[in-house]
Amino acid sequence: xxxxxxxxxxxxxxxxxxxxxxxxxxxxxxxxxxxxxxxxxxxxxxxxxxxxxxxxxxxxxxxxxxxxxxxxxxxxxxxxxxxxxxxxxxxxxxxxxxxxxxxxxxxxxxxxxxxxxxxxxxxxxxxxxxxxxxxxxxxxxxxxxxxxxxxxxxxxxxxxxxxxxxxxxxxxxxxxxxxxxxxxxxxxxxxxxxxxxxxxxxxxxxxxxxxxxxxxxxxxxxxxxxxxxxxxxxxxxxxxxxx
Numbered sequence: 001x002x003x004x005x006x007x008x009x010x011x012x013x014x015x016x017x018x019x020x021x022x023x024x025x026x027x028x029x030x031x032x033x034x035x036x037x038x039x040x041x042x043x044x045x046x047x048x049x050x051x052x053x054x055x056x057x058x059x060x061x062x063x064x065x066x067x068x069x070x071x072x073x074x075x076x077x078x079x080x081x082x083x084x085x086x087x088x089x090x091x092x093x094x095x096x097x098x099x100x101x102x103x104x105x106x107x108x109x110x111x112x113x114x115x116x117x118x119x120x121x122x123x124x125x126x127x128x129x130x131x132x133x134x135x136x137x138x139x140x141x142x143x144x145x146x147x148x149x150x151x152x153x154x155x156x157x158x159x160x161x162x163x164x165x166x167x168x169x170x171x172x173x174x175x176x177x178x179x180x181x182x183x184x185x186x187x188x189x190x191x192x193x194x195x196x197x198x199x200x201x202x203x204x205x206x207x208x209x210x211x212x213x214x215x216x217x218x219x220x221x222x223x224x225x226x227x228x229x230x231x232x233x234x235x236x237x238x239x240x241x242x243x
Contacts, residue, residue, distance in 0.1 A: 004030040005031075006032065008031065008034065008078070008086050009027075009033050009085070010033075010085050010088050011036065011091055012091050013093060014037065014044070015040040015043040015044040017192060018216050018217070020035075021213035021214055022221075023035055023047055023051065024050055026089075027054055027056040027058065031056065031086075031087060031224075032058065033048075033057070034061055034078045034082060035058060036062075036065065036074065037062060041060065059078075065121060066117055068121050071125050084130075084132075086136060086137065089139045089141070092114065094114045095156050095193050095197065096111065096152075097198065098153040107155060112158065115163070119163055123166075127170075130179050134177060135178045135179070136174070137223065137224045139182055139224065140167050140183045141216075142163040142185040143187075144186065144187040144188075146161035151188070151197060151204060164233055167181050171230045172231065180223070180227070188204065188210045188238075189210060189216060190210040190212060194210065206240060207238035209238070211236060
């Protein structure tokens, strides 16, 4: 286990919720943080403020990470302002609770694009630099929905299952380059996304309560520090799915 002093981390979708908690905890462990957001500039800047008060660097970068040109521009800006990206946390995602028969083709495409294609695009954009430096950590936010079907819908479950497959592929491809690739599969974490979902109930969780964002953030920090774990999916789910 090593500290993260002066490592540069990009956390996508980190203006609030799990992403914000991960960004703050990585900074607490020593990293400088690129806070990515799509729409909530004020919230992203607030996260940056919390991090800079710790004595770490933090800059907010606006980009829709499901669009390749936006990703390339953001990565170039991060490299210019903070340096090469050592740690990538692919957290950006959306959820539109729907029954299968209610999901439109447009909704299916949007969820797969934002939740899964973005992981591919950002990983592709940063891995070259990690390979050159022979060190990297890629942490992908999947979901218990990939393992159980979850409480959002088939489109969300499929996107999160795809992330696990992509994690396995990248872990195998990058293992000789000093880069680890792992996934975290949370269950119902108390965020705006979960509390807005009428199907999300603590009764679904064997422990009987929602998890906290810090339950996930602590696992992300552990994965960033660990040299010998790759290709794994760590479940943070209150016992909903056991492996």
